[in-house]
Amino acid sequence: MFMDIYDATGKVQIYTSKEHPEASVLEMLDMVDIGDIIGIKGTVRRTKRGELSVNTQEITMLAKALLPLPEKFHGLTDTDTKYRHREVDMIMTPETIQTFIKRSRIYETIRQLLISKGLLEVETPILQSIKGGAAAKPFITHHNTLDMDLFLRVAPELFLKRLIVGGLPGVFEFAKNFRNEGMDTTHNPEFTGLEMYLPYTDYNDMADLFEEIVRTACQAVNGTLQIEYDGKKFDLSKPFARVTMNDMIKKYAGVDFMAITSDEEARNAAKKLNVEVDEDADWGHSMAAVFEAKCEEHLIQPTIVMDHPKSMNPLCKTHRSEPRLVEQFEPYINGKEMGNAYTELTNPLDQRERFEAQVAAREAGDEEADMMDDDFVEALEHGLPPTGGMGIGMDRLIMFLTGNTSIRDVIAFPTMRKK
RNA sequence: GAGUGCGUAGCUCAGUCGGUAGAGCACCUGACUUUUAAUCAGGUGGCCGAGGGUUCGAAUCCCUCCGCGCUCACCA
Numbered sequence: 001m002f003m004d005i006y007d008a009t010g011k012v013q014i015y016t017s018k019e020h021p022e023a024s025v026l027e028m029l030d031m032v033d034i035g036d037i038i039g040i041k042g043t044v045r046r047t048k049r050g051e052l053s054v055n056t057q058e059i060t061m062l063a064k065a066l067l068p069l070p071e072k073f074h075g076l077t078d079t080d081t082k083y084r085h086r087e088v089d090m091i092m093t094p095e096t097i098q099t100f101i102k103r104s105r106i107y108e109t110i111r112q113l114l115i116s117k118g119l120l121e122v123e124t125p126i127l128q129s130i131k132g133g134a135a136a137k138p139f140i141t142h143h144n145t146l147d148m149d150l151f152l153r154v155a156p157e158l159f160l161k162r163l164i165v166g167g168l169p170g171v172f173e174f175a176k177n178f179r180n181e182g183m184d185t186t187h188n189p190e191f192t193g194l195e196m197y198l199p200y201t202d203y204n205d206m207a208d209l210f211e212e213i214v215r216t217a218c219q220a221v222n223g224t225l226q227i228e229y230d231g232k233k234f235d236l237s238k239p240f241a242r243v244t245m246n247d248m249i250k251k252y253a254g255v256d257f258m259a260i261t262s263d264e265e266a267r268n269a270a271k272k273l274n275v276e277v278d279e280d281a282d283w284g285h286s287m288a289a290v291f292e293a294k295c296e297e298h299l300i301q302p303t304i305v306m307d308h309p310k311s312m313n314p315l316c317k318t319h320r321s322e323p324r325l326v327e328q329f330e331p332y333i334n335g336k337e338m339g340n341a342y343t344e345l346t347n348p349l350d351q352r353e354r355f356e357a358q359v360a361a362r363e364a365g366d367e368e369a370d371m372m373d374d375d376f377v378e379a380l381e382h383g384l385p386p387t388g389g390m391g392i393g394m395d396r397l398i399m400f401l402t403g404n405t406s407i408r409d410v411i412a413f414p415t416m417r418k419k
Numbered sequence: 420g421a422g423u424g425c426g427u428a429g430c431u432c433a434g435u436c437g438g439u440a441g442a443g444c445a446c447c448u449g450a451c452u453u454u455u456a457a458u459c460a461g462g463u464g465g466c467c468g469a470g471g472g473u474u475c476g477a478a479u480c481c482c483u484c485c486g487c488g489c490u491c492a493c494c495a
Binding site: 001002003004013015016033034035047049051067068069070071072073074075076077078079080081083088092134135136137155177179181182184185186187191193330336337338339340368391392393395396406416417418419 | 420426429430431432443444445446452453454455456457485486487488489490491492493494495
């Protein structure tokens with residue numbers, strides 16, 4: 001009688017010899033079903049076929065499986081059951097449990113890397129009275145004792161920068177964020193953003209750090225920097241391309257937005273490319289819209305897209321040589337945005353004006369625009385040193401590093417409709 | 420939110436032209452005493468996603484709803 005027993009580390013064969021079977025062992029073997037968790041005591045040896053095997057002298061039932069497992073050969077393929085009962089998916093599908101083992105290792109690796117660079121891991125409020133830090137629609141909840149509505153955070157950014165004002169030498173947070181928006185293969189209503197802020201750096205330093213994080217994490221879980229994803233080959237040992245948004249637009253859409261001086265001209269340039277823009281879209285929004293429509297899909301190999309328009313980035317410092325741009329980059333891999341980084345805006349006067357512009361946009365109907373955050377502006381008035389900051393979409397990074405093409409395959413319990 | 424495909428046993432799936440529910444695995448019983456998913460025989464197991472309609476008769480055709488996937492839109 002031969003049997004394989006499994007755990008997360010692999011399988012081992014057990015057997016009972018037919019010449020000297022233990023009565024208690026035979027009795028127990030008769031009771032064991034697929035999915036039971038059992039303890040085995042016995043001597044280890046190799047069988048005639050050379051397989052390492054345990055000659056069983058004692059079996060203990062540690063946990064009896066009351067529910068049957070899915071059939072072994074086909075496994076669990078129903079996506080609904082995989083997501084609603086992830087534990088079953090993990091038991092049945094080696095790739096699934098490997099994904100979550102790798103997810104943990106990626107966190108561990110990045111955490112160690114950032115700590116080694118002198119950053120501190122911190123925690124900031126998830127319940128916030130002002131929605132800030134990103135253009136997104138929030139979830140709203142209510143605190144009974146305070147009789148006050150609160151927002152689930154869409155980003156930890158503003159609180160993290162206040163910790164830099166306070167004097168921490170660099171901070172990071174693996175932040176669960178919540179955005180009340182659509183869902184698809186790259187969006188879950190709750191997702192994890194890794195945000196980090198390091199004083200006396202700028203967005204160029206953040207780009208270096210992005211490359212280092214991706215490489216270190218990839219090496220840790222794949223043991224190599226040459227990986228395949230979505231049928232394409234990626235060599236992460238090569239430097240990531242660094243390009244400007246305008247150069248990408250010139251390349252893929254044939255328009256030089258830096259040569260365009262009016263909002264109207266910019267809108268017309270977008271329309272000419274069949275890119276839809278609002279009637280009152282300014283130069284920056286038109287430029288960003290063209291980039292998203294014409295360029296993103298081409299950015300397969302890791303590409304750091306720098307120097308975005310200013311009007312849509314109220315927390316980012318104006319570009320050192322071009323007043324219409326900000327020192328922002330977004331890294332792309334396989335055509336997907338993997339994060340967002342700034343040379344942070346540190347000037348409180350400028351910050352207040354940018355918030356005021358956001359408030360105006362909000363009053364004009366933009367639900368995603370930021371609210372005025374007086375506490376944050378006041379913090380800046382105490383002095384935020386020149387600081388580089390970056391957010392990375394952990395779920396998307398994990399997708400890329402584990403070969404999964406749906407965000408729901410890397411989140412253990414993705415958001416599901418009530419059944 | 421829009422388009423589209425799907426939903427039959429615990430799991431993987433058949434189910435023809437509309438004729439009243441099937442297989443394999445799992446589980447139980449018995450035989451077998453051994454190997455790399457799968458030994459043999461027998462058995463248990465179904466609100467055919469839900470509701471309505473057409474029909475003598477619906478898993479099958481029609482409508483509504485629920486859930487999941489994919490594509491698009493918004494976003495990270």
